Amino acid sequence: MVSSLGVSRGLVVVVCAPSGAGKTSICKKLVSECADVVFSISATTRSPRGVEKHGQEYFFMSKEEFSRASSAGEFLEQSFVFGNFYGTPKASVERYIECGMDVVLDVDCDGARQISSAYPSDSVTIYIFPPSIEELANRLVSRNENSADEIERRLKDAELCVANLSLFDYIVVNDNLQKAYEDVKSIIRAEKLKTSRRELSSY
Structure with missing residues (x-):
């Protein structure tokens, strides 16, 4: 009898x-370099920025459309951030993980909590943090995408998230993008190798 290990x-x-x-x-970078990793596109009520397109960066919805989808239970998690609603479509995430694909979700701290609760055995939570709040402020200013008031709000939000770091399984400090990427990729690889995520079959 020969046994084989697989990930269901x-x-x-x-x-x-x-x-x-x-x-x-x-x-x-994860999605472009890893064949078995896909990105979950979120829905949002905010307006597109720059060259953003519907169905690529986000599914752009009116508040009425978002409300109808939320009432129908179509979101895995949802949040209200800086005056706009965001949500993760449940159907696409379920479809991918059932096929054995890893799905990357970009959410806030409350969204991470909701997803951990929904997928206690199939999720891993990672928090990416800059070397310091000062460096984060420099990055936001250099991007030249937000007003001074919005930058201030984002910095305060970052400071609040520090109080919730215990919610996450891993913390990666991004003082070098390539190293941070390799750290995240290593986390995913290690999680996939856990005994609890393997199925033993015999034939």
Whole structure:
């Protein structure tokens, strides 16, 4: 009799970080370089920025559309951030992990809590943090995408998230983008190798 080890379901990879910490760059690199990793596109009521397109960066919805979808239970998690609603479509995440694909989710701290509760055995939560709040402020200013008031709000939000770090399984400090990316990739690889995520079959 020969035994084989397999992974029946994909992993829900929850990545959370303050704006400017490098989360988007790390997630894009994961998806582009790892054939079994996909990115979950969130729905939002905010307006597109720059060259953002519906169905690529986000599913852009009116508040009425978002409310209808929420009432129908179509979101895995949802939040209200800086005056806009955000939500993770449940159906696509379920479809991917059932096929054995790992799904990367970009959410806030409350979203991470909701997903951990929904997928206690199939999720891993990672918080990306810059070397310091001062460095985060420098990154936000250099991006030249937000007003001074919005930058201030984002910095206060980042400080509040520090109080919730115990919620996360791992913390990655991004003082070097490539190293931070490799750290995140190593976390996913290690989580996939856990005995609890393996199925033993005999034939």
